[in-house]
Amino acid sequence: MEIARKTKKLGQDDPRRIVHSLKVGLAITLVSLFYYFEPLYDGFGDSAMWAVLTVVLVFEFSVGATLGKGLNRMLATLVAACLGAGAHCLASLSGRKGEPILVATFVFIIAVITTFMRFFPKVKARYDYGMMIFILTFCLVSVSGYRDDQVLEMARDRFSTILIGCCASLIVCICIFPVWIGENLHNSVSANIGKLGNFLQAFGDEYFRVAEESNENNKSYLQGYRTVLTSKSSEETMANFARWEPGHGPFGYRHPWKMYLKVGNLTRDCAYKVEALNSYLNCKIQTPAEIRGKIQVPCKRVSLECSRALKEMASTFRKMVITRSAVMHIESSKKAAEELKSLLKTNLWEEADLLEIIPAASVASLLLEIIECIEKISEALNELGKAASFRKINATVLPELPDSIQHETVQQDSNTAMPVPHCVIIVSE
Numbered sequence: 001m002e003i004a005r006k007t008k009k010l011g012q013d014d015p016r017r018i019v020h021s022l023k024v025g026l027a028i029t030l031v032s033l034f035y036y037f038e039p040l041y042d043g044f045g046d047s048a049m050w051a052v053l054t055v056v057l058v059f060e061f062s063v064g065a066t067l068g069k070g071l072n073r074m075l076a077t078l079v080a081a082c083l084g085a086g087a088h089c090l091a092s093l094s095g096r097k098g099e100p101i102l103v104a105t106f107v108f109i110i111a112v113i114t115t116f117m118r119f120f121p122k123v124k125a126r127y128d129y130g131m132m133i134f135i136l137t138f139c140l141v142s143v144s145g146y147r148d149d150q151v152l153e154m155a156r157d158r159f160s161t162i163l164i165g166c167c168a169s170l171i172v173c174i175c176i177f178p179v180w181i182g183e184n185l186h187n188s189v190s191a192n193i194g195k196l197g198n199f200l201q202a203f204g205d206e207y208f209r210v211a212e213e214s215n216e217n218n219k220s221y222l223q224g225y226r227t228v229l230t231s232k233s234s235e236e237t238m239a240n241f242a243r244w245e246p247g248h249g250p251f252g253y254r255h256p257w258k259m260y261l262k263v264g265n266l267t268r269d270c271a272y273k274v275e276a277l278n279s280y281l282n283c284k285i286q287t288p289a290e291i292r293g294k295i296q297v298p299c300k301r302v303s304l305e306c307s308r309a310l311k312e313m314a315s316t317f318r319k320m321v322i323t324r325s326a327v328m329h330i331e332s333s334k335k336a337a338e339e340l341k342s343l344l345k346t347n348l349w350e351e352a353d354l355l356e357i358i359p360a361a362s363v364a365s366l367l368l369e370i371i372e373c374i375e376k377i378s379e380a381l382n383e384l385g386k387a388a389s390f391r392k393i394n395a396t397v398l399p400e401l402p403d404s405i406q407h408e409t410v411q412q413d414s415n416t417a418m419p420v421p422h423c424v425i426i427v428s429e
Contacts, residue, residue, distance in 0.1 A: 019177050020061050027055045027172040031165050047157035054165025062181035064241035066173045070166040072130030077162050080134045081155035084141025103142055110138050125240050182242035182251050189260055190318040192267050195224040197310030199274050204300035228271040235264045250320050256387040263380045270373035277366045280359050287360035298340035302367045305333035309374055313381055322385040322392045326378055333371050340364055
């Protein structure tokens with residue numbers, strides 16, 4: 001029953017996993033027909049099993065991963081089969097005694113060079129699987145040729161069956177409910193930016209709240225950023241596979257996937273500062289509430305404006321548009337930061353204990369650093385948007401009135417018939 005519950009939850013979390021399993025089963029069934037039908041089996045013989053093995057090894061969850069492994073396997077098999085046959089023919093010229101010595105020498109040289117090439121970062125990122133298949137195929141063709149004279153036929157059949165297996169995998173993966181890894185990367189980067197915005201939205205209320213108050217919604221927001229800290233490896237993997245994918249939907253040919261890594265790195269830099277900010281929520285040494293109350297207004301305003309900027313960037317990035325709405329929130333946060341700086345320079349802490357001052361001062365300092373991080377993220381997103389030809393939307397948003405002015409206006413409206421000012425948004429293509 002426990003296995004059944006976990007299986008059900010796994011399928012409900014991402015139904016694409018069920019579809020992927022069905023696609024793999026379909027692809028293996030199609031290539032296994034080479035064993036079931038005599039005309040097909042007579043053409044390839046026992047080498048038909050390589051088509052089945054190729055589907056098992058090449059078929060991945062996404063189109064980019066399948067295409068990358070498939071092309072690596074086909075190219076590596078072709079080059080290695082040709083070199084292996086050539087090595088066998090060259091070694092056979094030296095006679096029966098010299099042939100094994102030359103074959104062993106060729107295998108040693110190829111294995112050493114290819115294995116060392118796998119240590120190059122760019123080669124390891126995109127062609128590591130191909131290098132491994134290259135060594136395997138070269139050894140199989142060149143070494144087995146010592147006992148079998150039909151080397152060219154064996155290399156031809158092996159490459160043909162591997163080509164059939166790769167093509168079957170690619171056709172099923174692309175034509176039946178394709179999963180584009182580039183789209184997953186795009187959504188992942190925008191979701192990570194939004195998680196930081198959720199944290200900053202909840203942080204101000206949580207840090208300056210009264211001890212008895214509690215908000216369950218805020219607690220979920222305050223924990224969401226943790227996945228951003230460990231997203232580097234997954235983003236790099238997705239970016240490498242996304243570069244193999246053809247143009248699809250809004251993602252055209254030669255889409256700037258590398259720039260997503262830059263945005264991801266800047267987002268993680270901001271997440272590290274958010275992690276430090278989170279540590280002060282449950283710090284043993286807390287600044288007294290009356291001292292915190294003196295910096296509450298500018299700190300909450302900085303946190304709120306940063307949250308709005310991050311959420312706006314996440315939303316526009318997900319929709320693949322370029323606007324200046326996030327920049328306006330960043331400017332508002334800078335104004336609040338200036339107010340916070342001037343407040344910190346006053347004799348605010350004269351009568352307080354130094355140990356009690358440090359947490360609140362650190363929180364204020366981290367909020368100021370987060371503004372700089374958000375500004376860098378905004379610049380990186382603009383560069384990516386220009387390189388990827390995102391749609392430009394000119395939006396003018398009138399800044400919101402301060403809370404004190406809004407409160408006074410509402411009081412006037414309740415006593416008199418004066419209308420309350422509205423926030424006007426003008427959007428033009």
